[in-house]
Amino acid sequence: xxxxxxxxxxxxxxxxxxxxxxxxxxxxxxxxxxxxxxxxxxxxxxxxxxxxxxxxxxxxxxxxxxxxxxxxxxxxxxxxxxxxxxxxxxxxxxxxxxxxxxxxxxxxxxxxxxxxxxxxxxxxxxxxxxxxxxxxxxxxxxxxxxxxxxxxxxxxxxxxxxxxxxxxxxxxxxxxxxxxxxxxxxxxxxxxxxxxxxxxxxxxxxxxxxxxxxxxxxxxxxxxxxxxxxxxxxxxxxxxxxxxxxxxxxxxxxxxxxxxxxxxxxxxxxxxxxxxxxxxxxxxxxxxxxxxxxxxxxxxxxxxxxxxxxxxxxxxxxxxxxxxxxxxxxxxxxxxxxxxxxxxxxxxxxxxxxxxxxxxxxxxxxxxxxxxxxxxxxxxxxxxxxxxxxxxxxxxxxxxxxxxxxxxxxxxxxxxxxxxxxxxxxxxxxxxxxxxxxxxxxxxxxxxxxxxxxxxxxxxxxxxxxxxxxxxxxxx
Amino acid sequence: xxxxxxxxxxxxxxxxxxxxxxxxxxxxxxxxxxxxxxxxxxxxxxxxxxxxxxxxxxxxxxxxxxxxxxxxxxxxxxxxxxxxxxxxxxxxxxxxxxxxxxxxxxxxxxxxxxxxxxxxxxxxxxxxxxxxxxxxxxxxxxxxxxxxxxxxxxxxxxxxxxxxxxxxxxxxxx
Numbered sequence: 099x100x101x102x103x104x105x106x107x108x109x110x111x112x113x114x115x116x117x118x119x120x121x122x123x124x125x126x127x128x129x130x131x132x133x134x135x136x137x138x139x140x141x142x143x144x145x146x147x148x149x150x151x152x153x154x155x156x157x158x159x160x161x162x163x164x165x166x167x168x169x170x171x172x173x174x175x176x177x178x179x180x181x182x183x184x185x186x187x188x189x190x191x192x193x194x195x196x197x198x199x200x201x202x203x204x205x206x207x208x209x210x211x212x213x214x215x216x217x218x219x220x221x222x223x224x225x226x227x228x229x230x231x232x233x234x235x236x237x238x239x240x241x242x243x244x245x246x247x248x249x250x251x252x253x254x255x256x257x258x259x260x261x262x263x264x265x266x267x268x269x270x271x272x273x274x275x276x277x278x279x280x281x282x283x284x285x286x287x288x289x290x291x292x293x294x295x296x297x298x299x300x301x302x303x304x305x306x307x308x309x310x311x312x313x314x315x316x317x318x319x320x321x322x323x324x325x326x327x328x329x330x331x332x333x334x335x336x337x338x339x340x341x342x343x344x345x346x347x348x349x350x351x352x353x354x355x356x357x358x359x360x361x362x363x364x365x366x367x368x369x370x371x372x373x374x375x376x377x378x379x380x381x382x383x384x385x386x387x388x389x390x391x392x393x394x395x396x397x398x399x400x401x402x403x404x405x406x407x408x409x410x411x412x413x414x415x416x417x418x419x420x421x422x423x424x425x426x427x428x429x430x431x432x433x434x435x436x437x438x439x440x441x442x443x444x445x446x447x448x449x450x451x452x453x454x455x456x457x458x459x460x461x462x463x464x465x466x467x468x469x470x471x472x473x474x475x476x477x478x479x480x481x482x483x484x485x486x487x488x489x490x491x492x493x494x495x496x497x498x499x500x501x502x503x504x505x506x507x508x509x510x511x512x513x514x515x516x517x518x519x520x521x522x523x524x525x526x527x528x529x530x531x532x533x534x535x536x537x538x539x540x541x542x543x544x545x546x547x548x549x550x551x552x553x554x555x556x557x558x559x560x561x562x563x564x565x566x567x568x569x570x571x572x573x574x
Numbered sequence: 575x576x577x578x579x580x581x582x583x584x585x586x587x588x589x590x591x592x593x594x595x596x597x598x599x600x601x602x603x604x605x606x607x608x609x610x611x612x613x614x615x616x617x618x619x620x621x622x623x624x625x626x627x628x629x630x631x632x633x634x635x636x637x638x639x640x641x642x643x644x645x646x647x648x649x650x651x652x653x654x655x656x657x658x659x660x661x662x663x664x665x666x667x668x669x670x671x672x673x674x675x676x677x678x679x680x681x682x683x684x685x686x687x688x689x690x691x692x693x694x695x696x697x698x699x700x701x702x703x704x705x706x707x708x709x710x711x712x713x714x715x716x717x718x719x720x721x722x723x724x725x726x727x728x729x730x731x732x733x734x735x736x737x738x739x740x741x742x743x744x745x746x747x748x
Contacts, residue, residue, distance in 0.1 A: 211621060230621055231657075231669075234676050241621075242677050249622040 106570050119533060121516045129520050132513035134505070134537065135372045143495040151180055151464065151486045156266045158482065158497075162543055164207065167200035167255060168475030169482070170268040171337070175471025176482040177270030179358070180490075182465035188455040189272030194337045195447050196258050196268065197473065198440035201336060202292070203251025204476035205393070205433040208541040209299075210244020213430060216535045217306060221313065222528040240302065243295045247437065250292040254444065257281040272459035282448055292441045293407070300411060300434040310427060316518040317536045318426030318511030321346030323379055323389035324398040325503070326479055327357065327472060332401030334408075334439060336474040343379060343389065344399045348421040352381075357472035360481055364498065377503040388506040391478025392540065393432035398422045405446065408439035426511050429539040464490050475500050477541050501542040511536045525569050579611035579719055580630035580682075582670075585638050586617055591691030591704045594711075595636040598687075601712045609719050619665045624673035628680035632722045634715055635667040635686040638704070644692035645703040649714050652684035685718055687711055 106120045122131040146157055158173040159166035171193055178185055185193075215228035218236050227235075234241035258277065259265025267274050307314070323346070327339035341355035341363070355363055366375040367384055379387035389395070397416075403409045415435050418428055447453065464486060471482045478500025485494040515536045519529045581602060587593030599613050606613050612630075616623065619635075627633045635652060642648070654675050655668035665673075667686045674680045689711055692701040700708075 231672070231676075234673070238677055245622045245625050245677070248620075249625055252622065 106567065119512055119537075121512075121520060121533075127521065129513065129516040132509060132516050133369075133372070134374075134508050134512050143497060146492050146495055149492050151177055151484060151490050151492055152270050154482075154484060154492065155268055155270065156264075159264050159266065164543060165200060165204050165475050165477070166264050167196055167259070167268075168473060168480050170265070171197050172471040172473045172475070172480045172482040174268045174270055175338075175473060176469040176484050177471070179469030179471065180464045180466050180484065180486060181270055181460070181462040183271055183460040183462045185272045185460050186455070186457045188276070188452050189458040189460075190337070191447050191450055191453055192258060192273050192277055192458065193268055195444050196255065196273075197336050198443055199251045199254035199258075201251070201476045202437050202440045203248045203255070204541075205437050206244055206248040206251065208476070208538075209430055209433050210240070210247070212541070213535070213538050214240065214244065216531065216538070217303070217310075217430065220309075221531050221535060223531075225527055225531065228531070240299070243299055247292060247295050247299070250288055250295075250441075253288065254285055257285060269459065271461060274459065276456045276458045277454055279454055282454060286445065286448055289441060289445045293438070296434065296438040296441055297407065300431075300438065303431055303434055304414075307431070313532065313535075314425045314427045316514055317532075317539060318507060318514060319424050320510060320514060321424065322507055322510075323351070323382070323387065324395035324422060325379070325389045325391050326396045326399050327474055328353075328400050329404075333404040334396060334400040334402070334436075336440075338473070341472075341479075342399045344395075344422060346422050346424060348398070350399075357481065358470040360470065360472070360483075360498065364503075366498070366502070372505075374505050375502045376505045376509075377498060378506060388510065389503065390426070390507045391500050391503045392429065392476075393436050394423060394426065394429045395478065396474065397432045397435060403435070403439045405439050405442035407442055408435055411435040411438055426507070426536060426539045429541070433541075477501060477543055478503055499543075501540070504540050504542065508537055508540050508542065511540075577610055577612035577629075578631045579606070579609055579634070579722055580627055580632070581606060581611060581613045581634045581636065581715065582616060582619065582623060582627070582667075583613065583636045584616040584619055587615075587698060588696060590693040590695050590697040591644075591689075591700055592638045592694050593698065594638040594689050594691060594700060594704055594708075597700060597705075598636050598708055598711050598715070601708060602715055605712075605716045605719060609722075611719060619667065619670055621665060621670075621673060623665075624670050624677060627670055627682060627684075628674040628678035630682045632718065633667075633671070633682045633684040634718055635670075635684065636711065636715065637667075637686065637688050638691040638694075639688040640691065640694075642690035644690050644701070645707045646690040647687065647707055647711055647714065648690075649685055649687045649718075652686050654681075683722075687714055687718075 106118055118135045120133045120135065121129050124130040142158065142161055146154065149157065154177060155170045155173040158169040161169050211230055214233050215223065218240065219228055219232050230241060255265060259267035324344045326342065327335060328342050329335045329339050341357055342350060343352040345351050363380050364377055365380045366377050368375055378384050379389050397412060403412050412435055415423065415431060418431065419425065468485045473480055480500055481498040483496040484492055487493050512533055515532050519532050581599060583595035583599035585592040585595045587596045596615050599615050602613060652667045652671050654672035667684060671684050674682060689704055689707045692703050
């Protein structure tokens with residue numbers, strides 16, 4: 099119930115899914131509160147009940163057309179736990195390549211297709227020009243690079259998984275087919291161009307960052323925790339590891355946490371105004387336990403990337419702010435560092451001596467009635483938790499999605515942007531775009547987090563103390 | 575190795591008639607193989623498809639349409655039109671062709687073949703009306719492929735190539 103006046107943005111544009119934003123004003127017309135409402139509905143946990151567990155990876159991949167590979171991997175890992183098997187080393191390496199190829203294509207989509215109009219044309223640009231055609235008019239080379247990088251990731255997914263969207267190649271116990279020598283060579287040939295694009299894109303972003311000093315200061319620039327998985331040596335990983343939390347000063351507050359015991363440290367709260375749950379770090383409570391996941395968090399929690407160019411880029415990244423990098427504006431920069439890492443890492447993995455091994459799947463019957471799979475999706479930590487009966491039929495499912503884990507941070511970021519840029523009862527394009535842009539920085543995937551049909555859109559409403567809608571802007 | 579002809583069949587094969595293009599693509603595979611044409615089945619048209627389309631001389635888009643009488647086939651030339659996309663990463667054929675020109679200085683000849691769907695509900699089967707339109711659609715695509723080497727039609731004839739009505743009656747509209 100609005101206690102003053104409220105601005106509603108509905109739909110939010112250039113994100114994955116459907117949402118709206120309400121900005122609540124006080125009697126003086128200053129923004130008092132902000133809410134990011136996700137208006138889609140999810141049903142995957144429920145309608146998969148009763149299905150055989152081995153169907154889960156393929157079913158779960160259907161949650162999202164952008165990051166089906168992440169769901170495949172997290173789901174297959176949960177199924178590996180049900181089988182209680184150690185998958186063949188080559189299968190694990192192939193899954194890793196598969197996963198980070200998707201990170202490249204998803205990050206490229208987020209940065210080049212969705213956010214580059216803001217970065218290239220400015221936050222006050224005409225919304226009609228803030229799209230890929232606007233980008234190519236201003237910087238066609240950048241548009242070409244974005245397309246090429248996304249294609250690079252998609253072609254790897256297609257070569258490994260047989261198709262770019264909803265591949266079913268990752269299965270419980272490993273992968274269904276080994277890598278062919280021809281595909282290995284074909285992918286290796288594309289590495290130099292992808293590396294060159296990643297490097298020049300990073301240089302481009304660094305060259306324009308100074309223009310956004312104000313946005314950096316107000317785009318989700320606040321203290322929070324950061325969470326993700328890291329390797330045993332603290333290195334960046336997308337596939338497997340233990341959970342680490344780092345605070346705003348960069349200090350590690352928890353490390354080596356078991357993903358299978360997530361319920362001991364991750365809580366989720368349901369708000370009546372959104373289908374998207376809000377996750378928090380249990381030991382610090384709902385209000386103090388706000389944390390961020392995804393590229394910014396991963397680079398804040400890891401000790402190193404583990405590849406030469408990405409490690410150099412990580413050193414530069416950490417100079418953006420003292421201690422942890424807090425501004426969510428820097429998600430964009432973090433994405434490019436991760437793209438660099440992924441391309442380098444794909445090359446490393448393809449050169450592993452056993453990468454062409456044909457032993458890529460462990461066969462077993464279920465040996466456990468409960469399994470958890472955790473991996474790093476492009477947008478952050480992804481968790482699948484299944485319980486089955488003695489016949490191997492799914493009895494209970496829980497999914498914790500990156501976007502839900504960033505929900506509290508996205509709400510606080512919208513509030514911060516609105517408090518800085520919104521004043522009065524009328525909405526301007528620049529103000530609206532900044533509110534949207536801070537959400538885009540997180541690259542939320544609402545179809546993932548709530549699993550609904552339909553397209554994303556955004557609406558902003560301005561609501562008065564008595565509940566009257568003063569202004570409303572919609573984009574479909 | 576770039577192909578001279580690219581067939582972009584797009585739609586959702588889990589939404590009944592929306593998957594029309596995927597069915598048509600399967601029927602086109604023998605002809606495509608003979609002509610060294612590449613067939614891509616997609617859920618939607620995304621910007622990176624412009625990179626592939628830019629290497630072709632002829633691009634044929636196949637899709638299901640919402641407007642018109644169920645089963646009606648339309649074949650229209652696709653001209654570049656760089657208007658903003660309706661959705662962030664989902665483009666129209668005209669936008670793909672515009673990207674070919676603006677990003678890669680490539681100007682493939684392009685046509686869009688569409689069939690008006692009757693049902694877009696969940697399901698993998700086509701309705702009978704739309705299934706009946708498959709042979710005509712495939713014939714049109716095969717004819718376009720066969721004419722790949724012929725000179726382009728004059729601009730005055732680029733409004734709509736021809737329409738096959740749902741009763742099977744074919745009517746050229748130029």
